[in-house]
Every structure is written in structure tokens, then in C-alpha cells.
Amino acid sequence: MRFKSLAGRQFIHGSYDALLNSWPVDYVEIDVITSYGKTHIITAGDSQNQPLLLFHGTADNSAMMWIYNILDLSKSFFVIAIDAIGGSGKSEPNEEYDKNFDQVQWIDEILNSLNIHKANICGVSYGAYLSYYYTLKRPNVIHRAVCLAGRIPTTQLEVISKMIRAFLPEALFPTERNCQKLLRKLCGSNYIVFEQNTDLMKHWYYLLKYFNNKSMMQHKIKIINDEDIATIRAKTLFLIGEHDLLSNYPKAIQKLDKNQIQYKIIADTGHAINHERAERVNKEISQFILTVER
Numbered sequence: 001m002r003f004k005s006l007a008g009r010q011f012i013h014g015s016y017d018a019l020l021n022s023w024p025v026d027y028v029e030i031d032v033i034t035s036y037g038k039t040h041i042i043t044a045g046d047s048q049n050q051p052l053l054l055f056h057g058t059a060d061n062s063a064m065m066w067i068y069n070i071l072d073l074s075k076s077f078f079v080i081a082i083d084a085i086g087g088s089g090k091s092e093p094n095e096e097y098d099k100n101f102d103q104v105q106w107i108d109e110i111l112n113s114l115n116i117h118k119a120n121i122c123g124v125s126y127g128a129y130l131s132y133y134y135t136l137k138r139p140n141v142i143h144r145a146v147c148l149a150g151r152i153p154t155t156q157l158e159v160i161s162k163m164i165r166a167f168l169p170e171a172l173f174p175t176e177r178n179c180q181k182l183l184r185k186l187c188g189s190n191y192i193v194f195e196q197n198t199d200l201m202k203h204w205y206y207l208l209k210y211f212n213n214k215s216m217m218q219h220k221i222k223i224i225n226d227e228d229i230a231t232i233r234a235k236t237l238f239l240i241g242e243h244d245l246l247s248n249y250p251k252a253i254q255k256l257d258k259n260q261i262q263y264k265i266i267a268d269t270g271h272a273i274n275h276e277r278a279e280r281v282n283k284e285i286s287q288f289i290l291t292v293e294r
Contacts, residue, residue: 001212002086002093008210012088015203019063022199024071029090034109036097040083040090041110045074050143050289051119052077053107055127057149058216061089064203065124068193068278069285076286077120082110084126086218088211101218103130104137111141120289122146124274125246128238129221135232136224144289145236148281149244149273151252152229152261158251159221166245166271174208182208187270188243194275229259237262237288239281241269 003009020027020042027044042062052073056065062081066073073079083089085097085106107130111119120143123131128150135142153159170182183204184191194200238256240247242265256263264284266277274281 002088002215004210004212008206011206012203012210013090015199015206016061016063016089018199019067019203023063023067025074027070031090032110032113034085034106034113036085036101036106037094038092039085039106039110040092041114042079042081042083044070044079044081045077047078049076049078051114051116052079052285052289053119053121053131054079054081055121055123055130056081056084056087056089057123057125057127058084058219059088059207059211059213060124061087063089064200064207065127065274067197067200067275069274069282072279072282073285076290080114080116080119084216084219086215088207093215097218103219104134107134108138117141118143120144120146122148122285123150124148125150125271126216126219126221128247130219132232132236133222133224135236136228139231143235145232146285146288147236147238149241149247149271150238151240151247152255152259153221153223154251154255155223156221162246162249171208174205176205179205179208183272186245187272188241188268188276190269190276191272193278194272226259229261233260233262237264237284239263239273239284240265241271241273241276242267243270244273246271 025044030041032039062083083091085091086093121131128147131145131147135145170178269276
């Protein structure tokens, strides 16, 4: 079960809609049928602009993830924000998702249904992994990739240990107080962008309390070698918060340096980089995709 109760599902989807209604742009919600179930997508911007695929993190969804980015990004791109199948958004997995989920085929099917053959891609945290991994697997499809609050792990132990350090013990006891404590633990000094937004904080609390993270277990992070990393070097940018417990640690930065992957460390910023420093992140994304030449 994706949600711990029917009431919890209703709380999450109700607050999802409240957040989406606060987006300061016109948008369209679309459901795409894939081999793994129904994938919910939000599009914004001129469809004649370059497509930009957006992928949120593990327990998040598109409505909350891009609330501070959608206005700027939709001015330059045809934005396609995707709710991960199995996640807390409005996508609905089927039995095939549990049995044979394939990340690349899933994204292939989404793009095929939208008749998109060339795109840019950007993601946060787990979405950052999806962004560089799909770029690796489909180099002729992806023009540029921007990875926010991401790293390229060397082992599964590295992935799990950093998650435990970042989210426990607060996530085990999802009270409103622990929700606030976890938020401040994950963020830099600009956590106020969450706390001043009542709808956003309420949604964050509902996710911690009612969403079953095990439903995202099919979205496994695959370990890639240095030869594969070399193939995405010219088209990939990492943006990492100075205080990000999940992506800014010596081994992760050494991996990027060793493979000559372009990255920038954003000062006084944590894991919620695109919320905490939305204006800076929006600018970096647009500049890298539209003006950087290799």
C-alpha cells in the first residue's frame, strides 16, 4: 500500500491539490498510461519551447517540489513535471510495477506518449539520479541534465547510510514537531521558505505521517562505473547545497572531481536546494541548458 490509511491518502491528495492551485502559472494535468500503471504529469509553458523533464525526490511529488521553480522555468521551457509511479503523487502503479519496473522503459513510454524525441532533464535527490541515469542510457534523447541535491554513489551502503543519517530518528516519529526538526536538519538557514508556507508545511507533515516509503522501493539506484560517467560529463551539471547531508560529503565530491563532472556548491544551503535558493537554481538551470556549449 502506498498510503498508511485511506484518510491519509485523502489528506495527501487534498493538500497536493491545494499546493498545485497555488502555482503562479497556467498548467495542464495529464495521465499517461504506461506498462507500469498510470503516470500523472503536470505541464506548463509554451509547448514550442525546449522540453524540460522534472523529477522529484523519493517521498515527494511534483506539486510540492516545483512550487518555487515553475514560474521561471516555464518562461523558457515546456515543463513536464512527472509524479514518480509508486510515489506520493497522483500516479497509480499496477502489478507490473511491483514485478518488473524498469526506470528507463518507464521514461521512454512517457516521452513516446507525448511525442517528444529530444529533451532536457532535471531532478532533485532521487530525481537527480534518474536524470543522470536516463541521460547515460539515452544520450541521443537528452540534450542537457541538471542534477540538484544529487551525488553519484559508489556502493549501495553509501546510499543507505546517508539516508539513515539524514532522516532518522525524526522520520520514524512523524509528529508536527519532528516534522519541523527534520526540515531544519535537512535545510540551511533559509528553511523559512517552508515554514512561512502553511500549505507546504501541512503537505510535508502529511507525507511523513501517511505515505509508505516502501512503495518506492522499485526505484532502485543503480551503481555506475567511471567509464559510464565519462559519457555524460559534457552535458551534466550538479548543484549541491553546502550543508546537504545527502550529497555534500568528501566521497561524493571526490567522485565528481575524479570524473571531471561540472558542479557548483551553493553556500548556506541544504538538501532542499530548489526551495531554499529557488532564484539561483532557476537561473543556473536555464543558463546551463540554454547558453552553455560544449
